[in-house]
Amino acid sequence: MTDKTPIGIDFVDEQYGGAFRGRPLLVSGASKGGKSVAAYHFLRRGFRMQERSLMLSARPSADIVVEADAMGMGFSAAIEEGSLILLEYSDDVPGRHSESAMTLPPDSFLQLADLVREQAIARLVLDTCLPWVAIRGADRLGEHVFSFIRSLDRMNVTTLMTMPRAASLAAARLYKLVEEQVPISVTLGGDDESSRLLIVNKYLGMDDRVGCEFPFEIRPGAGILAPASKGQQAEAAAATAGDTSAAAASGDRVRFSSAVFGDT
Numbered sequence: 001m002t003d004k005t006p007i008g009i010d011f012v013d014e015q016y017g018g019a020f021r022g023r024p025l026l027v028s029g030a031s032k033g034g035k036s037v038a039a040y041h042f043l044r045r046g047f048r049m050q051e052r053s054l055m056l057s058a059r060p061s062a063d064i065v066v067e068a069d070a071m072g073m074g075f076s077a078a079i080e081e082g083s084l085i086l087l088e089y090s091d092d093v094p095g096r097h098s099e100s101a102m103t104l105p106p107d108s109f110l111q112l113a114d115l116v117r118e119q120a121i122a123r124l125v126l127d128t129c130l131p132w133v134a135i136r137g138a139d140r141l142g143e144h145v146f147s148f149i150r151s152l153d154r155m156n157v158t159t160l161m162t163m164p165r166a167a168s169l170a171a172a173r174l175y176k177l178v179e180e181q182v183p184i185s186v187t188l189g190g191d192d193e194s195s196r197l198l199i200v201n202k203y204l205g206m207d208d209r210v211g212c213e214f215p216f217e218i219r220p221g222a223g224i225l226a227p228a229s230k231g232q233q234a235e236a237a238a239a240t241a242g243d244t245s246a247a248a249a250s251g252d253r254v255r256f257s258s259a260v261f262g263d264t
Contacts, residue, residue, distance in 0.1 A: 002020070003021040003022070004018040005021040006018040006049075007041070007045070009198075009216075010225075010226075011214055012200075016206065016209065020183050020204070022156040023159075024158075025183070026162075026185040029164075030164070031164065033165075034216075036067075036127055036162070037224055038162075038224060039127050040071060040073045043123060043125060044078075047083035051083075052082075052085075053085070054085045054116065054125070055084070055086050055087070056112070057086070058127075059088070061088055071221060072223070108132075109148070122158065124155075124159040126159065126160075126162070127160075127161075127162045128161075128162050128164065130163065130164070133148055138170075145181060161178070179202060182202070183203070185202040186198055186201060187199045193218070196215065196216050197213045197214065197215055197216070
């Protein structure tokens with residue numbers, strides 16, 4: 001029987017049943033398109049299910065905690081409880097400030113595998129996975145990507161990998177090589193916040209659902225959600241208008257809050 005586990009994005013889990021437990025899934029898209037936010041949902045679902053989780057990122061861990069907490073993901077509490085570990089790519093990794101140029105030392109994967117085993121990690125996020133799959137020497141690239149994905153499979157950890165949108169022919173080739181090896185691939189697209197789409201490019205065993213597009217929003221305090229219906233929007237607007245009028249009548253000030261988003 002196929003074993004699945006929730007990705008953490010409700011409208012995707014409802015339609016597909018989640019990701020394949022112990023196997024990788026690929027999330028690609030443009031800068032600020034929502035890749036890291038999708039990873040936050042994935043991790044939150046993990047520690048809510050009592051699964052220890054690890055995120056490895058090129059971004060400062062402190063920034064990730066602030067951003068995730070602003071979306072209501074509860075990262076601070078999860079870290080204090082020991083159910084979530086955040087690590088940064090080492091300062092001495094060449095190109096760590098540029099996704100496209102980053103490379104890792106040869107023994108990095110062995111160190112990662114040891115960490116996953118020693119800490120009993122069930123969910124892993126590689127945000128971005130480029131340092132692991134991009135190597136010099138195009139003749140060996142396909143073999144390297146195949147070996148890397150199979151090694152993740154043997155680790156038996158459910159892994160969410162992010163990749164930036166391909167900006168060159170070489171990057172497009174790398175993306176296709178990775179996508180060929182993973183059972184699930186989705187893209188977060190859209191030119192602006194009003195046209196965001198989650199597109200399912202690949203889902204093993206559900207070919208009839210490939211190509212499905214799901215509109216979504218990224219909301220402060222909530223993260224990725226399906227857009228509200230017109231009726232819900234009208235109700236929210238009416239409630240806001242009522243609250244504002246009541247506050248004005250009583251002489252109280254109406255307070256507004258905001259969340260700061262980084263490169264997600």
